[in-house]
Amino acid sequence: MKPLPRLLEAATVARWSQALASTGRTAQPLVNLPLPADEVLRCIAASAAAPELETALGPAPWCNLSQSWLRHGRPPHGWHQDGALRFDFLAHASPRAPADALLELRTLWIALTPCGEHAPSLAWVAAATPELLQPAALTDAAVLRRFGAATRHCAVLDAGDALLFDGALLHRTHLTPAMDRPRLSLELRFFRTGALPARVAGDVGAVWTTDVAGRHGGASH
Numbered sequence: 253m254k255p256l257p258r259l260l261e262a263a264t265v266a267r268w269s270q271a272l273a274s275t276g277r278t279a280q281p282l283v284n285l286p287l288p289a290d291e292v293l294r295c296i297a298a299s300a301a302a303p304e305l306e307t308a309l310g311p312a313p314w315c316n317l318s319q320s321w322l323r324h325g326r327p328p329h330g331w332h333q334d335g336a337l338r339f340d341f342l343a344h345a346s347p348r349a350p351a352d353a354l355l356e357l358r359t360l361w362i363a364l365t366p367c368g369e370h371a372p373s374l375a376w377v378a379a380a381t382p383e384l385l386q387p388a389a390l391t392d393a394a395v396l397r398r399f400g401a402a403t404r405h406c407a408v409l410d411a412g413d414a415l416l417f418d419g420a421l422l423h424r425t426h427l428t429p430a431m432d433r434p435r436l437s438l439e440l441r442f443f444r445t446g447a448l449p450a451r452v453a454g455d456v457g458a459v460w461t462t463d464v465a466g467r468h469g470g471a472s473h
Contacts, residue, residue, distance in 0.1 A: 253376060253421070255407060259299050259362060259414040268292075269364045269411075269436055272322050282320040282440070283456050289317050290458070296440065297460040301360055301416055305442055308358050308418070313442040316357075318455035325372030325435040328425035331390040333381065334359050334441065335419025338451040341387060353384040354419050355449050357441055361415045364436040368408030368426065371435035374415060375406040375426035382420055395422065 260268075271287045282289060293315055296302060305313050319337060335354035367373040379399045388394065399422075406426040407415060417423070443452065445459050 253378070253405075253415060253417050255409060256300050256414040256416060257410070258412050259301060260295060260412040262412065264295060265364055265412045268438070272364070272436055272438070275322065277322075278324045278326055280322045282317045282322070282438075285322055289315075292438075292440070293458060293460040296360065301414060304416055305358055305360070309356070309442055309444045310446075312445055312459045313358070314445045314448065314457050314459050316441045316443060316452055316455050316457045318457070319452065320438070320440040323437050323439065325367070325425055325427060325437070328372065328427040331377075331392070331395050331422055331424045333384060333420055333422055334417075336384055337419075337441075339384060348383070354382075355443075355451065356447075357419045357443050359415075359417055359419070359421075360440045360442065361417070362438045362440070363407075363409040363411055363413050364438060365411050365434065366409065367435045367437070368406060370431055371433040372425050372427040372431055373407045373409060373435070374423055375404060376417070376421055376423035377403050378405050379403045379422075380420075381422045385422065390422075 268287060272285060275285065282292065296305075296315075333354065335357060337355055337357075339353055361374060363373075365371060377395065377399050389398065407413075409415075443449070443457075
């Protein structure tokens with residue numbers, strides 16, 4: 253996974269950061285934030301991320317606004333896969349999850365403050381994880397044993413840089429004792445328009461169009 257440098261211009265980063273920093277919460281969905289979703293989607297549709305998103309998910313992918321988040325990096329998240337969103341692990345306790353357990357999606361993770369040196373960032377495992385991993389496989393010891401230390405990477409990003417990854421990627425918050433500065437990031441989750449998984453069909457979302465006017469809930473495109 254390679255960073256998308258300067259995905260957002262400095263003026264956009266400053267405006268968004270000012271709007272979001274006042275929330276005071278460690279995690280807040282985009283639907284509850286003082287930041288217009290249409291402005292966010294217009295920026296992404298005009299950014300370097302757009303061709304990669306459309307190659308992966310088809311034209312004008314659907315952004316799940318209920319599952320797009322402002323995060324501060326504290327408390328940190330442990331190892332997980334975004335494609336596990338709302339998967340019922342208790343109902344599928346067998347060693348192998350169903351073939352369709354991992355949702356087809358892309359996460360666009362945008363740093364709104366510098367991170368990775370003095371503020372929390374993102375760490376990931378650079379190894380194929382084509383199936384959903386059970387909770388017992390997500391402990392730090394289990395991940396280290398299965399994949400090895402050499403597969404672990406962490407991002408050092410400037411404000412406005414971004415990471416784009418699929419729902420299978422194994423990742424977590426990268427936080428060390430030396431990281432004493434605050435971090436703001438905005439993560440946007442995109443799905444294939446017209447083929448929403450049942451697990452997110454009731455969420456509020458929007459597709460990007462010429463004016464990104466199609467804000468709606470669920471699969472009513």
